[in-house]
Amino acid sequence: MTALEVRGITKTFRSLRAVDDVSFTVEPGSICGFIGPNGAGKTTTMRICATLELPDHGDVLVDGVSVLEDPRRARRKLGFMPDNYGAYPQTTIREYLDFYARAYGLTGKARKTTVDQVMAFTSLGPLEEKLINTLSKGMKQRLCLAKTMLHDPAVLILDEPAAGLDPRARVELRELVKALGAMGKALLISSHILTELAEMCDGVAVIESGKLLARGRVGEIQRSLQPHATMYVRALCDLATLEKALLEEPGIANIRGERQGLVFDYTGDDEALARLLERLVARGLKPVEFAGGEVKLEDIFMSLTQGKLQ
Numbered sequence: 081m082t083a084l085e086v087r088g089i090t091k092t093f094r095s096l097r098a099v100d101d102v103s104f105t106v107e108p109g110s111i112c113g114f115i116g117p118n119g120a121g122k123t124t125t126m127r128i129c130a131t132l133e134l135p136d137h138g139d140v141l142v143d144g145v146s147v148l149e150d151p152r153r154a155r156r157k158l159g160f161m162p163d164n165y166g167a168y169p170q171t172t173i174r175e176y177l178d179f180y181a182r183a184y185g186l187t188g189k190a191r192k193t194t195v196d197q198v199m200a201f202t203s204l205g206p207l208e209e210k211l212i213n214t215l216s217k218g219m220k221q222r223l224c225l226a227k228t229m230l231h232d233p234a235v236l237i238l239d240e241p242a243a244g245l246d247p248r249a250r251v252e253l254r255e256l257v258k259a260l261g262a263m264g265k266a267l268l269i270s271s272h273i274l275t276e277l278a279e280m281c282d283g284v285a286v287i288e289s290g291k292l293l294a295r296g297r298v299g300e301i302q303r304s305l306q307p308h309a310t311m312y313v314r315a316l317c318d319l320a321t322l323e324k325a326l327l328e329e330p331g332i333a334n335i336r337g338e339r340q341g342l343v344f345d346y347t348g349d350d351e352a353l354a355r356l357l358e359r360l361v362a363r364g365l366k367p368v369e370f371a372g373g374e375v376k377l378e379d380i381f382m383s384l385t386q387g388k389l390q
Protein backbone atom coordinates (compact mmCIF):
# COMPACT_ATOMS: atom_id res chain seq x y z
CA MET A 81 0.00 0.00 0.00
CA THR A 82 1.08 3.56 -0.68
CA ALA A 83 2.23 5.27 2.51
CA LEU A 84 1.42 8.83 1.53
CA GLU A 85 -1.07 9.67 -1.18
CA VAL A 86 -1.70 13.32 -2.00
CA ARG A 87 -4.86 13.52 -4.10
CA GLY A 88 -5.47 16.69 -6.05
CA ILE A 89 -5.13 19.16 -3.19
CA THR A 90 -5.77 22.85 -3.71
CA LYS A 91 -5.40 25.64 -1.18
CA THR A 92 -6.16 29.29 -1.75
CA PHE A 93 -5.28 32.15 0.57
CA ARG A 94 -7.53 35.05 -0.46
CA SER A 95 -6.72 35.37 -4.16
CA LEU A 96 -3.45 33.45 -3.98
CA ARG A 97 -3.47 29.84 -5.10
CA ALA A 98 -0.72 28.51 -2.84
CA VAL A 99 -1.30 24.87 -3.84
CA ASP A 100 -2.95 24.08 -7.16
CA ASP A 101 -4.25 20.55 -7.78
CA VAL A 102 -1.18 18.74 -6.47
CA SER A 103 -1.08 14.93 -6.54
CA PHE A 104 1.76 12.52 -5.81
CA THR A 105 2.51 9.40 -3.79
CA VAL A 106 5.36 8.21 -1.60
CA GLU A 107 5.88 4.49 -1.11
CA PRO A 108 7.03 2.80 2.11
CA GLY A 109 10.83 2.78 2.37
CA SER A 110 11.30 5.56 -0.14
CA ILE A 111 12.60 9.08 0.23
CA CYS A 112 10.93 11.75 -1.85
CA GLY A 113 12.50 15.17 -2.24
CA PHE A 114 9.98 18.00 -2.43
CA ILE A 115 11.73 20.75 -4.29
CA GLY A 116 10.79 24.27 -5.20
CA PRO A 117 11.76 27.89 -4.71
CA ASN A 118 10.57 29.93 -1.74
CA GLY A 119 6.82 30.49 -1.83
CA ALA A 120 6.23 27.50 -4.15
CA GLY A 121 3.72 25.89 -1.79
CA LYS A 122 5.87 23.23 -0.10
CA THR A 123 5.06 24.12 3.51
CA THR A 124 1.35 24.53 2.75
CA THR A 125 1.25 21.09 1.08
CA MET A 126 3.08 19.53 4.00
CA ARG A 127 0.86 21.22 6.57
CA ILE A 128 -2.20 19.82 4.79
CA CYS A 129 -0.63 16.35 4.92
CA ALA A 130 -0.01 16.88 8.63
CA THR A 131 -3.67 17.87 9.29
CA LEU A 132 -2.62 21.39 10.31
CA GLU A 133 -4.40 23.02 7.39
CA LEU A 134 -7.52 22.03 5.47
CA PRO A 135 -7.42 21.86 1.67
CA ASP A 136 -10.14 23.61 -0.36
CA HIS A 137 -10.28 20.55 -2.59
CA GLY A 138 -8.66 17.15 -2.58
CA ASP A 139 -7.56 14.81 0.18
CA VAL A 140 -4.45 13.17 1.58
CA LEU A 141 -4.25 9.53 2.66
CA VAL A 142 -1.66 8.79 5.32
CA ASP A 143 -1.09 5.05 5.43
CA GLY A 144 -4.58 4.73 3.99
CA VAL A 145 -6.25 7.14 6.44
CA SER A 146 -7.90 10.31 5.10
CA VAL A 147 -6.76 13.53 6.78
CA LEU A 148 -10.27 14.92 6.19
CA GLU A 149 -12.27 11.98 7.48
CA ASP A 150 -10.12 10.87 10.37
CA PRO A 151 -7.44 13.46 11.14
CA ARG A 152 -6.70 12.05 14.60
CA ARG A 153 -5.87 8.60 13.25
CA ALA A 154 -3.92 10.13 10.34
CA ARG A 155 -1.87 12.14 12.85
CA ARG A 156 -0.92 8.94 14.69
CA LYS A 157 0.57 7.56 11.50
CA LEU A 158 2.52 10.65 10.65
CA GLY A 159 5.47 12.56 12.03
CA PHE A 160 5.84 16.18 10.98
CA MET A 161 8.98 18.18 11.47
CA PRO A 162 8.17 21.86 10.86
CA ASP A 163 10.73 24.28 9.45
CA ASN A 164 11.06 25.88 12.85
CA TYR A 165 9.80 24.73 16.18
CA GLY A 166 9.40 26.20 19.60
CA ALA A 167 10.84 24.70 22.74
CA TYR A 168 11.14 25.94 26.28
CA PRO A 169 14.78 26.94 26.62
CA GLN A 170 15.14 25.66 30.19
CA THR A 171 14.34 22.11 29.15
CA THR A 172 16.78 19.27 28.70
CA ILE A 173 16.78 16.92 25.74
CA ARG A 174 15.38 14.07 27.84
CA GLU A 175 12.68 16.27 29.39
CA TYR A 176 11.63 17.50 25.97
CA LEU A 177 11.35 14.01 24.50
CA ASP A 178 9.70 12.66 27.64
CA PHE A 179 7.08 15.41 27.43
CA TYR A 180 6.16 14.49 23.87
CA ALA A 181 6.21 10.78 24.65
CA ARG A 182 3.64 11.50 27.39
CA ALA A 183 1.60 13.47 24.89
CA TYR A 184 1.58 10.38 22.66
CA GLY A 185 0.18 8.40 25.59
CA LEU A 186 3.30 6.40 26.40
CA THR A 187 3.65 5.45 30.06
CA GLY A 188 6.09 3.81 32.48
CA LYS A 189 8.82 1.62 31.13
CA ALA A 190 7.59 1.81 27.54
CA ARG A 191 8.03 5.58 27.61
CA LYS A 192 11.58 5.40 28.94
CA THR A 193 12.51 2.69 26.45
CA THR A 194 11.09 4.69 23.53
CA VAL A 195 12.87 7.89 24.56
CA ASP A 196 16.13 5.93 25.00
CA GLN A 197 15.69 4.38 21.57
CA VAL A 198 15.08 7.61 19.69
CA MET A 199 17.97 9.28 21.54
CA ALA A 200 20.24 6.38 20.56
CA PHE A 201 19.07 6.56 16.95
CA THR A 202 19.77 10.29 16.74
CA SER A 203 23.00 10.02 18.81
CA LEU A 204 21.58 12.36 21.44
CA GLY A 205 22.04 9.90 24.32
CA PRO A 206 25.24 11.39 25.75
CA LEU A 207 23.66 14.87 25.61
CA GLU A 208 20.41 14.01 27.36
CA GLU A 209 20.96 16.48 30.22
CA LYS A 210 21.87 19.38 27.94
CA LEU A 211 19.54 22.35 27.86
CA ILE A 212 17.85 22.97 24.54
CA ASN A 213 18.96 26.59 24.31
CA THR A 214 22.60 25.47 24.38
CA LEU A 215 22.24 23.17 21.37
CA SER A 216 23.66 23.86 17.93
CA LYS A 217 21.30 24.07 14.95
CA GLY A 218 22.28 20.56 13.86
CA MET A 219 21.58 19.13 17.31
CA LYS A 220 18.25 20.94 17.48
CA GLN A 221 17.30 19.41 14.15
CA ARG A 222 18.23 15.98 15.44
CA LEU A 223 16.17 16.57 18.56
CA CYS A 224 13.18 17.58 16.46
CA LEU A 225 13.63 14.49 14.32
CA ALA A 226 13.81 12.37 17.48
CA LYS A 227 10.52 13.91 18.65
CA THR A 228 8.96 13.22 15.26
CA MET A 229 9.82 9.51 15.59
CA LEU A 230 8.51 8.89 19.13
CA HIS A 231 5.22 7.35 18.04
CA ASP A 232 6.89 5.27 15.31
CA PRO A 233 4.92 6.79 12.41
CA ALA A 234 4.81 5.17 8.96
CA VAL A 235 5.23 8.54 7.24
CA LEU A 236 7.71 11.29 8.07
CA ILE A 237 7.35 14.77 6.64
CA LEU A 238 10.36 17.00 7.14
CA ASP A 239 10.11 20.65 6.14
CA GLU A 240 13.52 22.07 5.15
CA PRO A 241 15.42 19.91 7.65
CA ALA A 242 18.82 20.75 6.14
CA ALA A 243 18.36 24.52 6.19
CA GLY A 244 21.16 26.25 8.04
CA LEU A 245 23.12 23.08 8.77
CA ASP A 246 26.88 22.94 8.38
CA PRO A 247 28.27 20.24 6.05
CA ARG A 248 28.92 17.74 8.83
CA ALA A 249 25.43 18.12 10.30
CA ARG A 250 24.03 17.73 6.80
CA VAL A 251 25.89 14.47 6.26
CA GLU A 252 24.62 13.24 9.63
CA LEU A 253 21.07 14.21 8.71
CA ARG A 254 21.43 12.35 5.43
CA GLU A 255 22.55 9.20 7.24
CA LEU A 256 19.57 9.42 9.60
CA VAL A 257 17.17 9.94 6.71
CA LYS A 258 18.61 6.96 4.85
CA ALA A 259 18.38 4.81 7.97
CA LEU A 260 14.71 5.78 8.33
CA GLY A 261 14.10 4.83 4.70
CA ALA A 262 15.81 1.48 5.30
CA MET A 263 13.44 0.94 8.25
CA GLY A 264 10.54 1.11 5.78
CA LYS A 265 9.37 4.65 6.55
CA ALA A 266 8.08 6.85 3.76
CA LEU A 267 9.78 10.24 3.82
CA LEU A 268 8.85 13.52 2.20
CA ILE A 269 11.59 16.10 2.58
CA SER A 270 11.42 19.65 1.30
CA SER A 271 14.17 21.99 0.27
CA HIS A 272 14.70 24.97 -1.96
CA ILE A 273 18.33 23.98 -2.31
CA LEU A 274 18.59 20.99 -4.58
CA THR A 275 22.06 19.80 -3.80
CA GLU A 276 20.96 19.33 -0.19
CA LEU A 277 18.66 16.52 -1.24
CA ALA A 278 20.38 15.03 -4.26
CA GLU A 279 22.16 12.21 -2.47
CA MET A 280 19.40 11.18 -0.12
CA CYS A 281 16.34 11.02 -2.36
CA ASP A 282 15.02 8.14 -4.45
CA GLY A 283 12.79 10.51 -6.35
CA VAL A 284 11.72 14.11 -6.46
CA ALA A 285 8.55 16.15 -6.85
CA VAL A 286 9.20 19.62 -8.22
CA ILE A 287 6.74 22.39 -7.35
CA GLU A 288 6.53 26.01 -8.43
CA SER A 289 3.75 28.57 -7.91
CA GLY A 290 1.59 25.88 -6.36
CA LYS A 291 1.78 23.54 -9.35
CA LEU A 292 3.57 20.22 -9.50
CA LEU A 293 5.89 20.46 -12.48
CA ALA A 294 7.44 17.01 -12.42
CA ARG A 295 7.47 13.83 -10.40
CA GLY A 296 9.70 10.81 -10.70
CA ARG A 297 13.20 9.53 -10.43
CA VAL A 298 15.86 12.10 -11.11
CA GLY A 299 16.95 10.19 -14.23
CA GLU A 300 13.39 9.85 -15.54
CA ILE A 301 12.72 13.55 -15.19
CA GLN A 302 15.97 14.28 -16.92
CA ARG A 303 15.06 11.99 -19.83
CA SER A 304 11.62 13.53 -20.24
CA LEU A 305 13.19 16.97 -20.47
CA GLN A 306 16.02 15.90 -22.66
CA PRO A 307 15.14 13.32 -25.31
CA HIS A 308 18.73 12.22 -25.63
CA ALA A 309 21.15 11.05 -22.99
CA THR A 310 24.74 12.09 -22.77
CA MET A 311 27.11 9.13 -22.75
CA TYR A 312 30.79 8.85 -21.94
CA VAL A 313 33.06 6.11 -23.24
CA ARG A 314 36.76 5.48 -22.72
CA ALA A 315 38.52 2.58 -24.40
CA LEU A 316 42.01 1.12 -24.67
CA CYS A 317 42.28 2.14 -28.30
CA ASP A 318 43.11 5.47 -29.89
CA LEU A 319 40.40 8.11 -29.97
CA ALA A 320 40.22 8.25 -33.77
CA THR A 321 39.42 4.50 -33.96
CA LEU A 322 36.83 4.86 -31.24
CA GLU A 323 35.24 7.86 -32.92
CA LYS A 324 35.12 6.06 -36.28
CA ALA A 325 33.37 3.10 -34.66
CA LEU A 326 30.83 5.38 -32.94
CA LEU A 327 30.07 7.23 -36.18
CA GLU A 328 28.93 3.96 -37.73
CA GLU A 329 26.40 3.38 -34.94
CA PRO A 330 22.77 4.57 -35.02
CA GLY A 331 21.43 7.18 -32.60
CA ILE A 332 24.76 8.86 -31.95
CA ALA A 333 25.42 12.55 -32.50
CA ASN A 334 27.69 15.35 -31.41
CA ILE A 335 30.79 13.32 -30.51
CA ARG A 336 33.42 15.29 -28.59
CA GLY A 337 36.53 14.50 -26.57
CA GLU A 338 36.54 14.61 -22.79
CA ARG A 339 38.74 13.13 -20.03
CA GLN A 340 40.75 10.77 -22.30
CA GLY A 341 37.50 9.46 -23.78
CA LEU A 342 34.57 10.57 -25.90
CA VAL A 343 31.23 12.07 -24.96
CA PHE A 344 28.25 11.85 -27.31
CA ASP A 345 24.51 12.48 -27.41
CA TYR A 346 22.56 9.25 -27.60
CA THR A 347 18.94 8.57 -28.54
CA GLY A 348 17.90 5.02 -27.93
CA ASP A 349 16.69 2.78 -25.13
CA ASP A 350 18.77 0.76 -22.70
CA GLU A 351 18.52 -2.37 -24.88
CA ALA A 352 20.07 -0.55 -27.82
CA LEU A 353 22.73 0.86 -25.53
CA ALA A 354 23.64 -2.63 -24.32
CA ARG A 355 23.99 -3.79 -27.95
CA LEU A 356 26.18 -0.78 -28.71
CA LEU A 357 28.54 -1.76 -25.91
CA GLU A 358 28.56 -5.38 -27.13
CA ARG A 359 29.59 -4.22 -30.59
CA LEU A 360 32.40 -2.05 -29.22
CA VAL A 361 33.71 -5.08 -27.32
CA ALA A 362 33.31 -7.36 -30.35
CA ARG A 363 35.36 -4.94 -32.45
CA GLY A 364 38.21 -5.30 -29.99
CA LEU A 365 38.12 -1.65 -28.89
CA LYS A 366 38.39 -2.66 -25.22
CA PRO A 367 36.00 -0.19 -23.57
CA VAL A 368 36.93 0.37 -19.92
CA GLU A 369 34.42 3.07 -19.06
CA PHE A 370 30.92 3.34 -20.45
CA ALA A 371 28.61 5.57 -18.50
CA GLY A 372 25.76 8.03 -18.68
CA GLY A 373 26.69 11.64 -18.23
CA GLU A 374 26.12 12.95 -14.74
CA VAL A 375 22.56 14.14 -14.09
CA LYS A 376 22.58 17.24 -12.00
CA LEU A 377 19.49 17.89 -9.90
CA GLU A 378 20.32 21.56 -10.11
CA ASP A 379 20.11 21.50 -13.92
CA ILE A 380 16.78 19.68 -13.89
CA PHE A 381 15.40 22.25 -11.50
CA MET A 382 16.62 25.17 -13.52
CA SER A 383 15.13 23.85 -16.73
CA LEU A 384 11.78 23.03 -15.08
CA THR A 385 11.16 26.18 -13.12
CA GLN A 386 11.08 29.66 -14.51
CA GLY A 387 12.00 31.43 -11.32
CA LYS A 388 8.53 32.87 -10.90
CA LEU A 389 7.93 34.42 -7.52
CA GLN A 390 4.60 34.56 -5.78
Ligand SMILES: Nc1ncnc2c1ncn2[C@@H]1O[C@H](COP(=O)(O)OP(=O)(O)O)[C@@H](O)[C@H]1O
Nearest residue numbers: 093098116117118119120121122123124125390
Ligand atom coordinates in the same frame (compact mmCIF):
# COMPACT_ATOMS: atom_id res chain seq x y z
N1 LIG B 1 -1.52 31.39 6.19
C1 LIG B 1 -1.26 32.02 5.05
N2 LIG B 1 -1.94 33.11 4.68
C2 LIG B 1 -1.72 33.74 3.50
N3 LIG B 1 -0.79 33.33 2.60
C3 LIG B 1 -0.06 32.25 2.90
C4 LIG B 1 -0.26 31.53 4.15
N4 LIG B 1 0.60 30.49 4.16
C5 LIG B 1 1.31 30.56 3.02
N5 LIG B 1 0.91 31.60 2.26
C6 LIG B 1 1.42 31.95 0.92
O1 LIG B 1 1.33 30.80 0.11
C7 LIG B 1 2.45 30.69 -0.75
C8 LIG B 1 3.12 29.36 -0.52
O2 LIG B 1 3.75 29.40 0.74
P1 LIG B 1 4.53 28.16 1.36
O3 LIG B 1 3.67 26.95 1.27
O4 LIG B 1 5.01 28.55 2.70
O5 LIG B 1 5.75 28.02 0.34
P2 LIG B 1 7.18 27.32 0.51
O6 LIG B 1 7.14 26.48 1.75
O7 LIG B 1 7.35 26.53 -0.74
O8 LIG B 1 8.19 28.41 0.60
C9 LIG B 1 3.34 31.88 -0.45
O9 LIG B 1 3.09 32.88 -1.40
C10 LIG B 1 2.90 32.30 0.93
O10 LIG B 1 3.10 33.68 1.12
Ligand SMILES: [Mg+2]
Nearest residue numbers: 122123124163
Ligand atom coordinates in the same frame (compact mmCIF):
# COMPACT_ATOMS: atom_id res chain seq x y z
MG1 LIG C 1 8.35 26.52 3.42
